[in-house]
Amino acid sequence: MERIYLDSAASTPVADEVINEMIPYLKQQFGNPSSIHYFGRETNRALQLARKRVADLIGATKPLEITFTSGGTEADNLAIKGTAEYVRIKDPSKNHIITSYVEHDAVLEPCRDLERLGYKVTFLPVTKECLVEPKVLKEAIMSTTALVSIMYANNEVGTIQPVKELARIAHESGALFHTDAVQAAGKISVDVNDLGIDLLSMSSHKINGPKGVGALYIRNGLEIMPIIHGGGQESTMRSGTENVPGIAGFGKACELAKARMTEYENYVSSLRDYFVDKVLSEIPYSRLNGSRTSRLASNAHFTFFGVNGEDLIIKLDESGIAASTGSACSVKKQKPSHVLKAMGFSYEEITGSLRISLSMKNTKEEVDRTVNVLAEVVRELRSLSPFKSKYA
Ligand SMILES: Cc1ncc(COP(=O)(O)O)c(C=O)c1O
Structure with a gap:
């Protein structure tokens, strides 16, 4: 794979x-x-x-x-x-x-x-x-x-x-x-x-x-x-x-990094924008979190309502896609994200979160495959949720 x-x-x-x-x-x-x-x-x-x-x-x-x-x-x-x-x-x-x-x-x-x-x-x-x-x-x-x-x-x-x-x-x-x-x-x-x-x-x-x-x-x-x-x-x-x-x-x-900075920013931010637009248009009840303007080129952070982010990571991993719910270091502590809490997110908004962080190595084809898998996995997880009628 x-x-x-x-x-x-x-x-x-x-x-x-x-x-x-x-x-x-x-x-x-x-x-x-x-x-x-x-x-x-x-x-x-x-x-x-x-x-x-x-x-x-x-x-x-x-x-x-x-x-x-x-x-x-x-x-x-x-x-x-x-x-x-x-x-x-x-x-x-x-x-x-x-x-x-x-x-x-x-x-x-x-x-x-x-x-x-x-x-x-x-x-x-x-x-x-x-x-x-x-x-x-x-x-x-x-x-x-x-x-x-x-x-x-x-x-x-x-x-x-x-x-x-x-x-x-x-x-x-x-x-x-x-x-x-x-x-x-x-x-x-x-x-x-x-x-x-x-x-x-x-x-x-x-x-x-x-x-x-x-x-x-x-x-x-x-x-x-x-x-x-x-x-x-x-x-x-x-x-x-x-x-x-x-x-x-x-x-x-x-x-x-210094020599490649402009190339990095241009390439990664346009790939990120492509990713974000695709997710928001193809996956219902999804939202981009954080600032639209004052933001790292590499970062896309979403909430998928009615889904548990950890389940999402596991399902994505089974399909060969590595992403994260947030900080790799705090995963060990098994606590809801203190960052999202401080941003005023509800429990549902926090648990449904997914962080995607891109690099120069990623391609448009990878983004396409990821969004397809993501849409499928989100649909599947929602169908198993007790709140499935809310996100049908
Ligand atoms: C914002 C921030 N500060 C500090 C650290 C810790 O850096 P290191 O892994 O080099 O100890 C990290 C690592 O994820 C980070 O994202």
């Missing part, structure tokens, strides 16, 4: 160019990048090249503004805990953090942990389209606010937040601004200087790089506390011998 992969927001395949970039550091170039001999210098050079490529993708001025981590989750933890701790040491009254209800758990959980440690955390509500409204941030921000952390683009419904405006409001009150750009960096043009971002999290495996690698951009001159202590690698920001093959691959993935 020819399988169709429509879950690129969960992870992506490693590009051939990325694999080729990594191989020398898995074979002959194995030195510790902190060693001063030839082998160490060679791997250190790979780190510096990757740092430059990552910095270039997000418009960072200096490569040293990039700290490599084990992924987006660690980058988020470092940004939030590292900033909170540093700011409170400097000024104990600064113990307030603002985030939103629709963040990834990699942001929500460190914030909750800080709450347990005595920090005050405000979770901002969102609109029905998943947008954090600047006026809501303005009302919540205080002179004690140390950090505002709002994601760049939502991993479930793809909504892109007005980060430039949100960063401006944070700075007006003397707070720092962090954004979790794991779903955005490499897919849309991001310029940290133009946007006024102080800290930005990224992840390699969302952009055809290897898993277990990510980075935190820390604006030049900004100090935060490390959360992993040891030998002082990554300018003391993240101790531990660097994952050289992974980092080299991540750097290459960033270079490729």
Whole structure:
């Protein structure tokens, strides 16, 4: 069976160019990048090249503004805990953090942990389209606010937040601004200087790089506390011998993403629009969720009324189609989506949800086959539902 992969927001395949970039550091170039001999210098050079490529993708001025981590989750933890701790040491009254209800758990959980440690955390509500409204941030921000952390683009419904405006409001009150750009960096043009971002999290495996690698951009001159202590690698920001093959691959993935960005956005957004139009016209009682305009090119998120999203995923998988109900990470927790709840969705709207996330590899033929299967599966599941007469 020819399988169709429509879950690129969960992870992506490693590009051939990325694999080729990594191989020398898995074979002959194995030195510790902190060693001063030839082998160490060679791997250190790979780190510096990757740092430059990552910095270039997000418009960072200096490569040293990039700290490599084990992924987006660690980058988020470092940004939030590292900033909170540093700011409170400097000024104990600064113990307030603002985030939103629709963040990834990699942001929500460190914030909750800080709450347990005595920090005050405000979770901002969102609109029905998943947008954090600047006026809501303005009302919540205080002179004690140390950090505002709002994601760049939502991993479930793809909504892109007005980060430039949100960063401006944070700075007006003397707070720092962090954004979790794991779903955005490499897919849309991001310029940290133009946007006024102080800290930005990224992840390699969302952009055809290897898993277990990510980075935190820390604006030049900004100090935060490390959360992993040891030998002082990554300018003391993240101790531990660097994952050289992974980092080299991540750097290459960033270079490729930058070179292909316009082509990616044009191709993927037109395929997504084709998908959405086809679903909405061919499957009754279906609805697109999230923003129509401020949205990632790759994302289509639907509710199919009268259907259970998990059943839908299983049925699609049986036909060789991989999609998702939302965040791959929260599936393990078996909880209804906190994002859709925050968007004000009813239980029925949440359970009937399906996330499709596309990539350059997907084709119109795959979309056609998927919509045919989807229409059939939705019809079948509705016929088994106790509410079948409602959706006949
Ligand atoms: C918005 C967002 N933040 C953080 C993460 C975590 O990134 P990683 O898998 O690299 O730890 C993800 C992963 O899905 C994500 O979508």
